[in-house]
Amino acid sequence: MFDLHRLRLLRELKHRGTLAAVAAALSYAPSSVSQQLSQLEAEVGVPLLEPVGRRVRLTEQAEILVAHTEAVLERLERAEADIARSLTDLTGTVRVASFQTAALALVPAALGLLRAEHPHLRVHVTHMEPEVALPALQARDFDLVLAEEYPGVPGRRPADLEQEDLFADPLRLAAPLDSAAPRLPASLGSLSDHPWVMEPEGTPARHWAVTRCREAGFEPDVRFETTDLLLHVRLVEEGHAAAFLPDLVWRGHSPTVPLRRLPDERRVFTVVRKGRSGHPAIVACREALRRTVAV
Structure with missing residues (x-):
């Protein structure tokens, strides 16, 4: 029988890409990770890694092992x-x-809801883009x-992840406050001569925003790029840029x-790994988010 710990290291290598990244994530020395994978190769009896420049990649047989490892970890x-x-008590x-x-x-x-109803559950939150x-x-x-998912920009849906919709978030055109009597923009095209603030190139939000502008007949003059939507708001408030908010x-x-309301909405949803959706902590977190949205 193959060693599950070593199989997990092989799986980590597939997802993280390098031995150094695996070692850093698991607080191991890179030499220890390499040694464990060499022992797994000896157990399996076939090569699992092949060099590609200064990196390594998984062989066909290693990919087969990782697929089975994913199934074991899901179970x-x-x-x-179940436990x-x-x-x-939820802990x-x-x-x-x-x-x-x-x-x-x-x-x-x-x-706040989770603290009141499950005081022994520790929730660790990290701000990170999808x-x-x-x-x-x-x-x-x-x-x-x-x-989040913007219209017309479907994200990748790995088979080992499960999604649950939370709500649809309307998108609006924000006109810069550059006059004493601010007015609603007549249309998207009416802001074609204004500078814009958008999320960075390569993000789904940026792809959607530029596509909407091109459909309106102009190429946006993007002078400000940031994922911080509070900064988007501030730049609009100060009259420096138009934005989609x-x-x-x-x-x-x-x-x-x-x-001005647009016909577009972004989809907001939660994602967990397969096999995890029934865990009471996940159920409680999703329920707390649904109740928050409903308020």
């Missing part, structure tokens, strides 16, 4: 969930990653991810800039 997570359900730690606006607008209230958080979820750095930015207070 073990189901076992962990947790058998207990009367332990759940690790959550969330994009910025959800972290600001939803997570604090959800944490394109980074979802691979980290696969690598078991997190237990639950709050993610989701309604979640204004949760709990009134908008401070003129907004």
Whole structure:
């Protein structure tokens, strides 16, 4: 029988890409990781790694092993969930990653519900954008991810992850406050001559925003790039830029800039690994988020 610990190291290598990254994530010495994988090769009796420049990649046989390892780990997570359900008190730690606006607008209230109803559950929250958080979820750095998806920009849906919709977040056109009597923009095209603030190139939000501008007949003059939507708001307030802003930015207070509703919505959802969705801590976190959204 193959050693599960060594199989997990091989799986980590697939997800993290380098021996150094595996060692750093697990607090091992790189030489120790390499030695363990060499012992696994001896157990299996075939090469599992092949050099590619200064890196290594998994052989076909290693990929087969990783697929079976994923199935074993999924079953073990189901076992962990079954044990947790058998207990009367919800304890332990759940690790959550969330994009910025959800972290600001939803997570604090959800944490309040969890603290009141499950005082012995420890929730660790990290601000992280979905394109980074979802691979980290696969690598078991997190237990639950709050993610977003913009219209026309479908994200990758790995088979080992499960999604659950939370709500649809309307998107609006924000006009810069550059006059004493601010007015709603007549249309997207009416802001074609203004500077814009958008998220960085390569992000789904940026792809969607540029596509919308091109559909309106112009190439946006993007002078400011940041994932910080609070900075987007500030630049619009000061008259420096136009922007696309989701309604979640204004949760709990009134908008401070003129907004025009667009026919688009971004999808906000939670993601967990397969086999994890039935764990009481995950169920409690998702329920707290749903109740927060419903308020």
